Amino acid sequence: MGIKVTNLSKRYGAQWALNTISFSVSPGEIVGFLGPNGAGKSTTMKILAGFIPQTAGDVTMCGLDLKEHSLEIRKKVGYLPENNPLYLDMYVAEFLLFSAELAGVKHIKNAIEKAIELTQIVDERKKKIGQLSKGYRQRVGLAHALIHDPSILILDEPSSGLDPNQAIEMRSVIKQLGTEKTILLSTHIMQEVEAMCSRVIILDHGKIIADDSLIGLKETAKGLSLEAIFRNLTNHVGSI
Amino acid sequence: MWAVFKKEIRSFLGSFIAYIVMGVFLLITGLFIWVIEETNVMDIGLANMQVLFNIAPYILIFLVSAITMRSLSEEKRLGTIEILTTRPVSDFSILMGKYLAALGLIIFTLLPTLFYYYSISTLADPLQGTDVGATWSSYCGLILLAASYASIGLFASALSDNQIVSLVVSMVLCFFWYGILGLLGDIEALDTIGKSLEWFGLDFHYKSISRGVFDTRDLLYFLGFIASFIGASKLVFESRKW
Numbered sequence: 001m002g003i004k005v006t007n008l009s010k011r012y013g014a015q016w017a018l019n020t021i022s023f024s025v026s027p028g029e030i031v032g033f034l035g036p037n038g039a040g041k042s043t044t045m046k047i048l049a050g051f052i053p054q055t056a057g058d059v060t061m062c063g064l065d066l067k068e069h070s071l072e073i074r075k076k077v078g079y080l081p082e083n084n085p086l087y088l089d090m091y092v093a094e095f096l097l098f099s100a101e102l103a104g105v106k107h108i109k110n111a112i113e114k115a116i117e118l119t120q121i122v123d124e125r126k127k128k129i130g131q132l133s134k135g136y137r138q139r140v141g142l143a144h145a146l147i148h149d150p151s152i153l154i155l156d157e158p159s160s161g162l163d164p165n166q167a168i169e170m171r172s173v174i175k176q177l178g179t180e181k182t183i184l185l186s187t188h189i190m191q192e193v194e195a196m197c198s199r200v201i202i203l204d205h206g207k208i209i210a211d212d213s214l215i216g217l218k219e220t221a222k223g224l225s226l227e228a229i230f231r232n233l234t235n236h237v238g239s240i
Numbered sequence: 241m242w243a244v245f246k247k248e249i250r251s252f253l254g255s256f257i258a259y260i261v262m263g264v265f266l267l268i269t270g271l272f273i274w275v276i277e278e279t280n281v282m283d284i285g286l287a288n289m290q291v292l293f294n295i296a297p298y299i300l301i302f303l304v305s306a307i308t309m310r311s312l313s314e315e316k317r318l319g320t321i322e323i324l325t326t327r328p329v330s331d332f333s334i335l336m337g338k339y340l341a342a343l344g345l346i347i348f349t350l351l352p353t354l355f356y357y358y359s360i361s362t363l364a365d366p367l368q369g370t371d372v373g374a375t376w377s378s379y380c381g382l383i384l385l386a387a388s389y390a391s392i393g394l395f396a397s398a399l400s401d402n403q404i405v406s407l408v409v410s411m412v413l414c415f416f417w418y419g420i421l422g423l424l425g426d427i428e429a430l431d432t433i434g435k436s437l438e439w440f441g442l443d444f445h446y447k448s449i450s451r452g453v454f455d456t457r458d459l460l461y462f463l464g465f466i467a468s469f470i471g472a473s474k475l476v477f478e479s480r481k482w
Binding site: 046049050051052053071072074075077079081083085086087088089090094098099101102103104141144 | 242243244246247250251254255318319320321322323324325326327328329330480481
């Protein structure tokens with residue numbers, strides 16, 4: 001009931017951003033999506049979230065085909081986009097109410113309370129989003145993604161721009177969520193992958209160049225650090 | 241759809257621009273009806289609101305464009321289009337929510353002009369009164385015209401992520417469909433071609449309804465016009481998927 005991606009491709013104009021990638025994520029798994037900038041991580045996530053359609057290939061989420069059941073799937077998917085776009089002139093509680101209504105949540109009050117509690121923004125609920133620091137905005141974005149209790153979470157760089165304390169808090173929230181949800185997250189921070197993820201998928205130039213459990217990856221690389229593995233696989237210029 | 245509708249209304253009323261736009265509209269129409277020589281009701285000596293219905297179409301071009309300019313372009317500029325369109329709502333519902341919110345705000349802005357009507361009707365000769373039928377049909381015409389402008393505005397807003405560009409495009413398109421096509425019928429050199437082109441303009445049908453003749457053909461024209469521009473907006477809005 002997780003995510004299953006088969007031969008997924010995406011073309012922007014003449015350029016292939018994704019070239020026949022296949023992978024799957026099982027429920028209860030936190031999978032880290034790694035890769036240099038422009039490798040196709042965000043494109044994959046945008047497709048999974050239903051923002052843009054694929055050029056070719058199939059995506060099945062929660063047992064449903066993405067092309068045919070887009071609206072149905074969106075009810076079960078929570079998405080935190082890259083750069084976390086939010087309505088800066090809205091109040092936190094107002095935004096979450098809008099978010100819940102848009103997602104068709106039944107018990108709106110409960111859902112908002114739960115999301116606020118989980119992302120620890122109780123004191124911020126009456127503030128304007130534009131007044132919040134980046135860390136709190138990121139939590140509001142996560143609360144938006146969580147509000148309809150989705151079974152799949154797609155988080156595009158959830159801890160980018162956070163200070164170390166905030167990043168650690170974010171990690172613990174995500175890890176806690178990972179016990180019952182399917183999570184796919186992208187990041188550039190290797191410690192984060194090691195702290196949270198059970199599996200890693202490395203993308204480069206629109207192709208998957210590694211898809212293995214953390215332990216498996218380290219075993220094949222004979223004890224190299226994750227950072228070194230990443231550099232070995234994706235560094236085309238040669239070591240500096 | 242209603243979630244988007246409510247959010248739009250709230251965010252518009254929370255912004256400063258709403259009150260400026262509404263204030264400007266009421267100020268200008270008020271000046272024309274009560275103050276400016278040659279057009280004010282006292283000098284003309286007719287107890288009707290023809291002045292309002294003559295100038296409102298031009299002022300509405302600005303008012304409606306200012307209301308609709310941010311509806312989609314702001315979402316694109318901020319990137320919030322991504323959190324909006326990944327929710328379980330169709331693109332059409334999002335557009336309709338935004339469109340109806342704009343229309344609701346326009347009607348809300350027109351409401352205070354009912355005071356003008358009240359004042360004029362109390363000033364009217366008690367024996368003759370005001371022409372109630374003509375006033376109401378003119379209001380219907382004005383709302384249909386504003387609804388058409390709003391569909392143009394929505395389309396213009398879908399085109400660009402810059403509010404000012406959307407505003408200008410919307411004003412130019414509205415002026416073309418109302419003003420330019422309306423003028424063509426008066427150009428003698430164009431003869432029958434001008435007359436048939438005039439039929440495509442908003443002015444022709446607005447005037448026809450304002451005269452108090454409620455023809456279903458005019459109504460169908462307006463509904464078709466609105467549907468076409470909403471359809472075009474949907475096409476542009478969905479172009480991200482191409």
